[in-house]
Amino acid sequence: MKDNYTGITIGVMVRVPLTPAERERGEQLGAVLRAARADRSLVEVAAESGISPETLRKIETGRIPTPAFFTVAALAQTLGLSLDELVTPGRSGARQYGRTA
Template sequence: MVRNPLTADERHRGLVLGRLLQQARGTRSAAAVAYEAGISLDTLRKIERGAIATPAFFTVAALAKALGLDLSELAETLVSADDLVA
């Protein structure tokens, strides 16, 4: 199966998501957040820098829970970020 290339909007949304998660992490270590979310440290780092622009829903949900973020508000913020690019 061949994966379609990401659009500019998807790459931008991935960068915004990464920044939001990094800001929400604050002074907590990436390792501690990754452990609490049940993902690898490498995966969290890739998401935070936008290298994984479209992480799986359950990965984002686990990170949101670990960081105390409301998933609906996070989604609304990402949709608003799409509006800025369009």
């Protein structure tokens, strides 16, 4: 789109729709994070991770199915999870959801 007054071209961003697989992975990520949070409050985990409670709520409910890598990494660290555990829930057996046996 071109502004006729200044001659500046303004780019338009178009959001590509998520695939069903991406939405499903987002829901799975949210479920793992909710389970790992367990008895800790959403506000506490969000604050310790450096994100807003609303952002964490949206990630946990799948409304942000593809959060930024550093957001996921911060949440994993806060919850005592490895990134592998977030990608493949239950893979580590005894450490499932950040809890040790």
